[in-house]
Amino acid sequence: MGGMLARVYSCAVIGLEGVIVEVEVDTADGLPSIVIVGLPDAAVQESRERVHTAIKNAGLYYPRKRVIVNLAPASVRKEGPAYDLPIALGVLIATGQLPPESLQEALVVGELSLDGTVRHVRGVLPMAATAAAQGFRRIFVPQVDAGEASLIPGLEVIPVPSLAALNAHLCGRLPIPAQEAVLPEELPGITQTDFGEVKGQEHVKRSLEVAAAGGHNVLMIGPPGAGKTLLARAVPGILPRMAIDEALDVTRIYSVADQLPPDIPLIQQRPFRAPHHTISHAGLVGGGNWPHPGEISLAHRGVLFLDELPEFGPRVLEVLRQPIEDKVVTISRAQGSLTFPANFQMIAAMNPCPCGYYGDAIKPCTCSASTVTKYQKR
Known part of the structure; x- marks a missing residue:
């Protein structure tokens, strides 16, 4: 198999924003190994073993050469397993198993299991938004994350179940149908607890x-x-x-924090x-x-409920001021x-006393007056 320099585009998430990452893959004579550079x-780094094994278990050729992977720009730290799939596709292009033009104007993210299945990754929504803003026409994402990515208009979303299926799609043998666009206004309504379910008070x-x-x-x-807790839980409902x-803002935060509920794209x-x-x-x-979002960011546009307020540490409460x-x-x-x-x-x-x-x-x-005063001053 001949070798060539392959370029595949992926995305990093810094805070709540995406940054395009260029995955360069090249092969050279030497001891069989894979080296990943670019912070x-x-x-x-662990993707070396996942990519190697997934390619072989998908029935594809893995070169017995030295494989060099560069993640650019080097100034941006790359974290998480979302680069497994673009690295694997880079290897396939570098070894002539995929045509380079098959990934033109496309962005790729996904974690690989050892059998080649593509697994969920966090932050797909900001990645898809960045892809659309940067002029990409397609995005290949794990099948379980396709609904989330399809919230972004003007972007063709390809749900990828496995590396073997994606290889067949890119070679033109067995196309993967694009994910249908999710229109937020067409999603079913939701019901929440409100004050109509609370008697008295x-x-x-x-x-x-x-x-x-x-x-x-x-x-x-x-x-x-x-x-107190029931009443607080009913407040979002009113x-x-x-x-x-606003819903997209909240969903973006939950996507980055990896707390987006399954089967709920928005x-x-x-x-x-x-x-x-x-x-x-x-x-x-x-x-x-x-840094990743904390509870106050996960409560963005909603309610943050602090039960048993005096039990929270003074430093914890102090950081809420700003x-x-x-x-x-x-x-x-x-x-x-x-x-x-x-x-x-x-x-x-809070309770009025211990x-x-x-x-x-x-x-x-049963508390003394001094105990009550001390408790309420916390």
Whole structure:
């Protein structure tokens, strides 16, 4: 099999935005091996074994040569297994098994299993949006992610079940039908819990309605079992339905965070996030060596519910100050800073004292006055 330099285009996700990555593959005489350069992380380095085995198990030829893979631009860190499929296609083009023109104006993403099946990858929605913005006409994505990618207009989405099926498609032997475009306005409506399902507590419901109308934050204080959590969960149901651009914003965040529910290409209901009080500040606002969205970004355009507010650490609560004011959170690292949206309504709930029954008309409180004061000052 003759060798040639192959170029396949893929995409990296930095924050919530995509960056086009050029995957260059070349072969040379030498000991059989595969070398990946271009600032790859450990998951990308591990693709060497996945690509090698997947190509062989798909019944295709893998060269007994030295294979060099360059991921450009080298200044952008490449993370995750989404480069498996473009690297494998680069090997097939470099060894003459695929015509180079078969991937013109196309972008490719996907993780390979050892048998050649193409698996889900996170961030397909921002990748597809970047592909369309950069003038690509087609995008090859894992079959399970095709609905998500088809939300972007003007882009032909090819759902790829396996490497063997994609090879047959590109060679013209067995075409893969393109994914039908998903029109957000044609998706079925969703139902959410609202105040119609909550009996009683009329004064609290009225207060929450006023808060929801004005986008005000709320603190509910009451004994255990008073219905604070149920009322908070009903608030997203009384908020206006998200517009298409709002729904796409929220879906993009969940796609990058790899929390998009299966078989739901577009999140139409307003988010409700209720993190446990043991959460770290990085989990709440986002973080990591390469920052990912935290709970406040996952609550974007919805409700962030903090139950048992005094149990949250002071540092955790302090980091909420700036996002509440600015509606965004900026995370800085040595490599640069990333900004995530955080336009949420915060609803907090707490007991009036450690036992929970201070001021209750039925059950007496067992806490001392000093204990109650100390608890409420947290």
